[in-house]
Amino acid sequence: MPFQLLKTDTQTAARLGSLGLPHGVVETPIFMPVGTQGSVKTLHPAELEELGAQIILGNTYHLWLRPGHELIRDLGGLHQFANWQHPMLTDSGGFQVWSLAKLRKITEEGVRFQNHLDGSRMLLTPELSMEIQAALGSDIAMLFDECPPYPCDETYAATSLALTTRWAQRCKDWVTTNEPRSGNGRQHHFGIVQGSVYADLREQSARELVALDFDGYAIGGVSVGEPEEEMFRAIENAVPFLPVDKPRYAMGLGTPPQILEMIGRGVDMFDCVMPTRVARHGVAFTLDGPLQMKNLIHAKDPRPICESAHPHVAGFSRAYLRHLFRAGEILALRLLSFHNLHFYLSLVAGAREAIANGTFAEYKAAFIRRYTSKS
């Protein structure tokens, strides 16, 4: 059984689980650091291990363009290539189709676009996305989907969803034909629920994907500019139609409070560039909310970033971190990336512990209360 549901919270929909993958077991709820180009920006794999990262992301679109999936396959796969021996999930490139919108055209066949590196015209299809991900050898491959924009009228959302479903069928067909392996070494495949802000479409999407039977289900098309309430609603509209014995993954989320809100709604997996991206821009997450380390108020502050800081970071004062950022020192980016991932990974580790103890509701409420109160 690849996914084991160990416990379901009685007060909320939070779940404690264990996901067995070819390169190891992942405890859920889990946060997955994003390593788009086969690298979690600024961090060494040993540091990710030190942080307790259990699974990281890679990206089909980026690795396909450079250095190429065949090269990676010939060098032993993405794990070997990136020197990361724990589970990895690869995104399908569907999101890039959305974020590179100005350069692309979606057809039944797939997506034609000009790549951002040299502008040459390329075609990414569901079959090719699965082929690339198989070559990369990730533990979890995401299906190739279309992520509709926000706002998005219902007609477009329905048309887009129908296409995503047909693409899901093609992805499954490709896997059945080309990757018939089974057992523990087998790559897992997650479908992606779309449907924008429309409840009936979310339900329809979930039902259609479940009928195709995947190893897990993601909720996509969120965090694309919609208000936070819409985002929560999209999750709520999809979760009831997903099987309890399969992992659920909210793609691209979120802020620390959002993560806890989603866990409380029954989501098991998260990924987000926020902790690493804002780290490079000077923001440190703390139990009392985010801190912009470049700001003047820290100039003479001898305190560490946060009482929750990892020992590797706790020895540095806020004043020193501000200095590093102003001086343009690379260490600043590394320290905050390390810190923010520690913050996120501790957040979900705390959630797992709380679910196990039956105290998740209190854990969530206490965290959010302190995080959002202006101190």
Next chain:
RNA sequence: GGGUAGAUGCCCGAGUGGCUAAAGGGGGCAGACUGUAAAUCUGCUGGCUAACGCCUACGCUGGUUCGAAUCCAGCUCUGCCCA
């Protein structure tokens, strides 16, 4: 001592009669960032004011002009060259 080039806002630097509170860059102060085209992007940056606006500003003093950072005279200082 003679010649010559120059002195602009926190710094560098454009501007050679009105469109100039003065380009651009740096620095500074903030903000944004959610399946990473992101060590990126955006805003503000003389003073007072919520704003209209007023005041003070282009080395100093005086002058020409309806109007001067821009033209003229003298002075001060700086770089370079010659003695």
